[in-house]
Amino acid sequence: MAGPFRTLTSIGPKDHGAQATLGGWVEDVRNLGGIAFLIVRQRAGTFQATVKKKSDEDLFNRASKVVRESVVAVRGTIQRNPEVRNGWELVAAAIDVLSPAAVPLPLPVADKVGADMDTRFDNRTLDLRKPGVRAIFRIRSIVTSALRSYLAGQEFVEVHTPKLAGAGAEGGATLFTTDYFGRKAYLSQSPQLYKQMLMSTGLDRVYEIAPAFRAEPSDTVRHVTEFTSFDAEVAWIERQEDFFPFLEGAIAHAVERVRSEAKAELEALQVTLKEVRIPFRRLDYSEALELLRGRGKRLRAGDDIDTEAEKLLGAAMQEQGHEIYFLTGYPTAIKPFYVMADAEEPDVSYSFDLEYKGDEMASGGQREHRYDVLLAKMKEKGLNPENFEFYLKAFRYGMPPHGGWGFGLDRFVQKLLDLPNIREAILFPRDRTRLVP
């Protein structure tokens, strides 16, 4: 099927002499006096349209005046030419400006100067015209596709839980509120409660890739107020390690797919991806404290691992060849009510964080499925069970043992591609100050 517009990738020197119409954004106009070149950008790269003054002076004059970044359709003859970058050029017979670009551009697209992040996000659609910026989102798409196909192969069901909620997940401090026909509603900060509820139904392996909202006024390169969470929950486990292979497999598969399917994008970003070896290293909390002590950082048993400690551990693991590792056995006291405590040592919980290049990618663990214990822990954490009746109901009539994780997709893409800021991995990021575009 030959549409009116040909893609650059469908054309080569073999088409020598053929008529074609190509569309794109004019990246540059070079008028050399008697000959002019339009460098036109498409999804996959650029092609050159050539106009000679002596063959069509009117066309030559109009071509020379096209404003950069305008959308044009160029009709002409494909001419083989080894001197040209693609090995061919389009000798133009007609050039239509389908949509002119205004002057000046608020952001340089193909210029030799950069732009600040703020300027770029204010003009994100122009920013995304740059091949390196777009490459991030082609890769992100491969990642989500790989996660889905891997888990589908493990008999997971993809689910979608509500993002408007009448009660918070684990408290209330970090929730955005909104008006719901005169009632107070919240934007979901996590699918945690819902995916657990599903474990009581027979949909015993579920995952969800969806937005989560946090009203934390965080101001860092790894926090945004709206992020994409890759959550999963697995029932019929005996210990949390039983579901680790699913997370490991999904990540390894995603990296492999990116390595094989995004070679051009990785090159545009100047990123080399190493193969991910599974299983990942498991580092126990107490082992981590000892390791930190050896590096001059003293934490008392029960303390949370702060950012400095996290970076130190990351460096230590990296030295041992572990770019990615599980940090297991966090103190029960610093974990939410739904995590299960160790049967032998109740101060230690069946929980973990997944660390990647010094940053937290995921956290999860085995959940408390015993109704009475769950209820007691909820009260212990100062939560009112009445607000969670809808959730507790799922535990009252038979809940299998289960566990799962929440994994930050944006953060993963950031670290995978060594991006300096999580916002780079999000098309239209939302942070403390940015709500537009």
Add this chain to the structure above:
RNA sequence: GCCCCGGUGGUCUAGCGGUCUAUGAUCCCGGCCUGUCGAGCCGGGUGCUCGGGUUCGAAUCCCGACCGGGGCGCCA
């Protein structure tokens, strides 16, 4: 929320009390050029975030506001 740093043409920057009628690049406009591909050459164009203060004199120093970048806390 706290701490550090910063706001100069459309964009990215130099300057950090007078000689700033503000640097350079990119961009835009005009001119030259028939093979450019980071095109080249010549000429021109646009700017000190805002409000107070210090000073003979402020882009430059001080205070405040607003905006931005980074760190911490929190976490995905």
